[in-house]
Amino acid sequence: MKESVLSAGIDIGTSTTQLVFSRITIENTASMVSVPRMSIVDKEVIYRSDIHFTPLKSRTEIDGDEIRKLIEGEYNKAGIRPSDLQTGAVIITGDTARKENASEVLKNLSDLAGDFVVATAGPSLEGIIAGKGAGADLYSREKGAVVANLDVGGGTTNIAVFRNGEVIDTACLDIGGRLIRFTDSKRNVAYLSDKIKILLSKMNINICEGDILSHADAKRVSAKMACVLEEVIGVKTPSKDLDLLITDCDLRRDYQIDYVTFSGGVADCIEKADRSLDDYTYGDIGILLGHAIADSDLSVKRDVLKSIETIRATVVGAGSHTTDISGSTITVTGSALPIQNIPVLKLTSDDEDLPVEKWGEVIKRKVKWYRLENEQQKLALAFKGRRNISFSQIQVLADSIIYGLENGSEDDSPLIIVVENDLAKALGQTLKVRLDFNRDVICIDTVKVENGDYIDIGRELSESKVVPVIVKTLLFNY
């Protein structure tokens, strides 16, 4: 049994906006005579848009109407209708300032992106998505090594570190090709980011917007940025400049990075040996920054691997690598799906160690506390669950869940349960029976979530009966 899902990835970045369509293939990987185990077996990008400059109304405001036109144009070119899509992610990346009108932009796009959309992501998630798009996670699994992807874009550098296919660390820095922009090829400065202003003054380069930056200074500041990247990766001892340019969190550097990959717009200028292009072709310092990174110790002291995607890493990551699928035996009743942005309330392992008879009180207490803190009433109850649960225990578990989640009022919204271990069908069936079939139940498994995550759950796929799932980890704590 093979089935494919069409997914869209849209990346609205500081400087460029891109779109991809990916086909995600799902196949049963269990033997014919077992309970099916559907897995994602292939992800293929079937359409890549042109790389557009992000239309802006002002320096900090994205032009939602123009974005819409641009995306619509790409849909038409690809011959894909929004209704063809089962899943996807829209990501607004780069300067946080830009994100002020993000929700408005997203609203503008909602009908185009199907009913399955990821909102803005934090820098950690951006870095992870780009790293997956660049293939750093794959490399780390193949080589059994630690691989760091540096997504060097226009406004920021997002770093995600993978070990054996899993993220172990992230960081974000104010390093990018368009933090200094020029109005013309004579290096007339049009824009300087605030952090860069501080950096320049520390380097005794005293210029403002409107001044001319000398070629030598442009090279110096690019080299400085490359130097800070050496520091963050652990090739050089960290300096005050690193502290300055870190935007949210630094890497821990308590592990050894074996390999480095580069993605983002600047990555192409790192890889290309040919330097015939004029240094200021793009009216910014991107090319110089690329050269500075290429000349730095990063590529000497760490093995650099060729990224699968460079400038398109984030959009491919968004299109191909954000969607996961649930386990194959699940319970979905009614027509509540798809649902988006459902906050996850997860029981702790201490909670789970209690006998299931006691779970009802725990859930009730946590839900009450949660509802005091949050406006949104909808939530997904998550727990790991025991693999070897008996039939009688599952009855008790179902009763505890129903008791814990009932809120007194006439609530007929569906129960949303997300379990890590394989028991969602039996649990869902039991919940239905215990609820006298009066309330819809969405009970899925083989999905790992954490407290504070948000989850999107798509419609059941027609053949395989699994649901696409996107887990949005907003916080990345270690």
Place this chain on the structure above:
Amino acid sequence: MRLKTKLFGTLYEFKDLNDVMAKANEEKSGDKLAGIAAATVSEMTAAKEVLSNITLADLRNNPAVPYEDDEVTRIIQDGVNEKIYNELKNFTVAEFREWILSHETTGADLRRASRGITSEMVAAVTKLMSNLDLIYGASKIKITAHCNTTIGEDGVLAFRLQPNHTTDDVDGIRLSLFEGLSYGAGDAVLGLNPVYDTVEPVSNVLRMFHEIKEKFEIPTQTCVLAHVTTQMDAIKQGAPADLIFQSIAGSEKGNTAFGLNASVLSEARDLMLKEGTCEGPNVMYFETGQGSELSSEAHHGVDQLTMEARCYGFAKKYKPYIVNTVVGFIGPEYLYDSKQVIRAGLEDHFMGKLTGISMGVDACYTNHMKADQNDIENLSVLLTAAGCNYFMSIPHGDDIMLNYQCTGYHEVPSLRETLNRKPIREFEIWLEKMGIYENGKLSKRAGDASIFIK
């Protein structure tokens, strides 16, 4: 043909040659299940005596399954070199046995003889052999074959590396492969039994084997043991394979149950010679096992040993690189316990060698059989002494996919060191190059699969 005899005052009379053959067999639960076994050990011995006086000509003229009815019989009979047969045909089975065991008879004589005899003669003489007869007789016969490397040379014991996985997970297969290599396994073939018998997964594993073989420059052969037609489709679509595999039976009807016939195998061989990735000329890999004909009701009332011998006669036509019996896989209704499995293993190996094919043994047992790991360790030592070309090897002897146990990766160095055997020469050089072998033995690094991961 004399079909009766007298023993300790009792007259034993047999219906026909097939009846003699069946009753002359050492005890096998499968022959009992088929209702053709001797009722007592005395009757068995009587049958052996009758058989000992049958001539090879009688056996030629009375094939177990009639020539007209069965393609396998035709292939065996038509393959006989008449000149050599004429030299041997007047031997009784007893004389044939003694000739095989004689100091005067060399391995070359036996290899030549193999071209003039039929599978029924091979089976008949086996029934008169004790276990040590089987070991001694087989040890005289050296059969080599060449695919990318040569198997079967003197003093060499090769192993198939069998990295089976419950879901054909490529990473899981890869780790098992690496670990096997790190114990010196894999010179016979890197061969997976796939869970999914379809073109795509089979091609995926073949490609992965090929990549690893190329990357580390391993002198060996690769194979994925799906149904022959699946492999052919994969190869036609460009999948790289050195050997093509099929399970075969000793009757046409049995082969039909396996979904094949002689022309399918000829086609497979031709395809491999044209599109396989190996040097050749030996490009086929077969598996067999006593009892499979009965389980598909294709035994024609013939005992399982004779049917097994016919598998080898059939296999010989296709000049295989390797053939092995999966001796303890079928279960206690065919081979009841370790005693029967050990006997069958020795019989099958001897018969394969006497037929003239490059013979290996999957020394194994299932969990519903009265046998354990010690028994197949015993069998593997006996077979190594008998000059067996190769065994299987799997992690700790536990096949997680086929749910049976056989020889493990650790048996590879253990048998070689204990009985002074070496890997296939090119492979041994490679093991030294990789630092897995030092001075003809495992190095300190051996047993660490992660030397292949970086």
Place this chain on the structure above:
Amino acid sequence: MISEDRIKGIIENVLREMGSGEISTDLRTREATVSDDDIVDFGATDLRKQLLVPNSANEEAYLKLKETTPARLGIWRAGPRYMTQTQLRFRADHASAQDAVFNSVSEEFIKEWGILEVSSKCKDKDEFLTRPDLGRQINDETAEILRKNCVNKPKVQIVIVEGLSSTAIEVNARDTFESLTQGLKGHGIEGGTPFFIRNGRVPSMDSVSEVLQPEVTVALVGERPGLATSESLSCYIAYKASTSIPESARTVVSNIHQMGTPSVEAGAHIADIVVKILEQKTSGIDLK
């Protein structure tokens, strides 16, 4: 090898040097009175997480790849031979598999469950193992017992067939059965009278179906054990089962055990398959 006594001696010396020689006697007494709870179950080690190769070239990658396979890898060696601990675990797993095959489902278990027990034509385990033909059949008396005690022509007949693993039946059959029954009830389907077939093989489901004539027969059968688990249960489902239908007309769900598909989850899944079979009036390869 350093003997245990020598290690103890070293520890005693160290402790004495630290000025607390008293503890050495403590050590001895504690050893004598070690509580049962402190004893490690050597069959419970998760082999996927165990790497015994010392100073391996890439330990992390080794462990990560080990997660992808239940094969016994990274087990290291003593010379060319197995380490003692892995050899013992192998023997233990084989013992567990053999126990599952050669022992019978206890009569107490069936009594406690409260279901009817009948037998195939095999008179004992040995005959069961060597005569697969008899394990498929029931005799006339058994047919009569079924006729008398069971609902005739039920929509769904569930049978528990001992098969090749008594352990699988004792550990997983009941939860699978209960969950399946609950699932069927959810669809408004009542099952017939469940019963247990001792020394039965899979096709015994056909023989009993010819007597009771259910629309769908569901057999929960003990699978031939591997070393990874001896508790694996299989489920065979057939529409209008009889001894004349081919094997390919059975829908199979195997690998029901704690590490495969948990029994309650499998039961819920099987219920959906039964519903599908009732809708399509066919089973096995023809079932869409």
